[in-house]
Amino acid sequence: MPLLEIRNLRIDFGAHRVVDEVSLSLDAGKTYSLVGESGCGKSVTALSIARLLATPPASHPQGQILLEGHDVLSMNPRELQRIRGGHVGYVFQEPGASLNPVMRIGTQIREALTRHRPHFANDAEVIRLLRQVGIPAPETRLKDYPHQLSGGMQQRVMIAMALAPQPKLLIADEPTTALDVTVQAQIIELLRDLQQQLGMSILLITHNLGLVGDIADRVGVMYAGQIVEEGQTRDVLQRPRHPYTRALLKSVPELGRAGRRLESIPGTVPRPGDWPVGCRFAPRCPMARSECSLRPIDWNPGSIDHAVRCPYADA
Numbered sequence: 001m002p003l004l005e006i007r008n009l010r011i012d013f014g015a016h017r018v019v020d021e022v023s024l025s026l027d028a029g030k031t032y033s034l035v036g037e038s039g040c041g042k043s044v045t046a047l048s049i050a051r052l053l054a055t056p057p058a059s060h061p062q063g064q065i066l067l068e069g070h071d072v073l074s075m076n077p078r079e080l081q082r083i084r085g086g087h088v089g090y091v092f093q094e095p096g097a098s099l100n101p102v103m104r105i106g107t108q109i110r111e112a113l114t115r116h117r118p119h120f121a122n123d124a125e126v127i128r129l130l131r132q133v134g135i136p137a138p139e140t141r142l143k144d145y146p147h148q149l150s151g152g153m154q155q156r157v158m159i160a161m162a163l164a165p166q167p168k169l170l171i172a173d174e175p176t177t178a179l180d181v182t183v184q185a186q187i188i189e190l191l192r193d194l195q196q197q198l199g200m201s202i203l204l205i206t207h208n209l210g211l212v213g214d215i216a217d218r219v220g221v222m223y224a225g226q227i228v229e230e231g232q233t234r235d236v237l238q239r240p241r242h243p244y245t246r247a248l249l250k251s252v253p254e255l256g257r258a259g260r261r262l263e264s265i266p267g268t269v270p271r272p273g274d275w276p277v278g279c280r281f282a283p284r285c286p287m288a289r290s291e292c293s294l295r296p297i298d299w300n301p302g303s304i305d306h307a308v309r310c311p312y313a314d315a
Contacts, residue, residue: 001069003028003201004049004169009063011044011053016272018044020225022063026201026218028168033204033216033233035248039269040222042205046171049203050088051080067169086116089162093174095154099146105130105157106142109164116165129160132197134190152183159190163198170195173205188215209245210252213237221245224270224280231306241306241313243285279310287312 004026011019019041026032034042047053049065051072065072067083075083092098100108106126113121123142130138133156146154155175162170172191176184192215195202204216212219212233219236221229221244229242240246250263267284276282278293285292289312297309 002026002066003068004203005064005066006045006049007064007066009045009048009065010061011041011048012059012061013057013272017275018225018272019048020275022222022225022227024218024220024227024230026169026203028201029195029199030217031195031202031204031215033206033212033219034222034227035206035209035212035219036222037207037265037269039271041225042207042222043173045222046090046173046203046205049169049171050084050090051075052084052090085112085162085165085167087167088169088171089165089167091155091158091162091170091172091175093177095158096146096151098158099154101146104143104145105149109142109157109161112161112164125164129164130157132163132194133157133160134186135160151179152186155179155183155187156190159187159194163194166198167200169201169203171203171205174207175204176206176208176211184211191215208252209237209248221248224275225272226280226309228281228309229307235306239306241300241308242281242310243287243313244281287315 002025006022006024009019009022010017022045024032034045036042044053048060049072060073067087106123109126109129110121113125126142127138130141135141135153135156149157176187179187188211191202206212216233218231219233220227221236221242223244229236229240229245236245240249247263247265251265253262265284270276270280276293278295279285279288279297282288282292297311299307299309300311300313
């Protein structure tokens with residue numbers, strides 16, 4: 001049984017659909033990455049896993065979110081409190097905005113321990129967690145305020161807070177945003193090492209396909225509320241089938257390719273409620289044909305383990 005399974009999930013904000021028939025599966029100890037531009041629905045999907053979206057305006061008219069076989073969408077408030085943090089931990093983008101600026105970082109980590117592991121809500125455990133995420137001199141750092149730490153150190157504190165309740169699933173939503181390239185690599189390496197140590201699953205949300213190859217087992221490429229390509233990471237990165245995936249890969253800088261002009265994708269992601277009738281990428285797609293705009297696009301399996309929403313993917 002997968003640790004996490006999402007089946008045909010739809011999410012509406014009022015009259016606008018922002019996530020449309022999203023399905024994915026994540027096994028214990030594995031990493032799944034959702035990739036796509038801003039506005040594609042990645043973060044909304046991630047927040048819905050622990051029901052963190054305010055309802056209203058959000059609603060879930062269709063689908064299931066199964067966590068170890070239990071449907072999160074049918075849980076009562078007490079059950080939700082137990083899984084939030086305890087079973088599912090979140091690392092959000094912009095750690096400076098997520099940490100409380102007037103509380104010492106040790107106090108903030110201790111709060112997470114008090115909620116889910118009260119017998120370990122002490123300085124010794126806080127120091128162990130800070131050391132585990134690679135923060136030097138944790139005995140003194142636990143007394144620091146967030147503004148006294150660099151962006152990379154703040155993100156390590158956020159990871160420590162998420163790990164404090166010992167969750168089975170860690171959801172990292174753009175964990176490298178606003179960090180320089182060197183620190184980005186350090187954070188991804190830290191997540192990979194922690195996963196090997198703790199055996200937890202990771203759902204990584206990112207817009208950067210360049211980060212995915214180092215950590216993800218499977219990848220889903222998301223566009224305009226739908227997953228348009230899904231498969232093993234190596235297959236998707238080495239043999240991309242959807243025009244959108246190919247365009248994303250062409251926009252990633254490569255070492256040793258000096259002078260190569262990076263390509264951009266013309267246009268923008270359509271707003272929810274303004275999605276095209278047929279293929280949602282058709283207005284921006286260099287391969288689009290007239291029939292692409294006539295009707296919704298079904299999955300084109302191509303292979304057992306590499307599916308794509310494009311009838312001309314292999315043309």
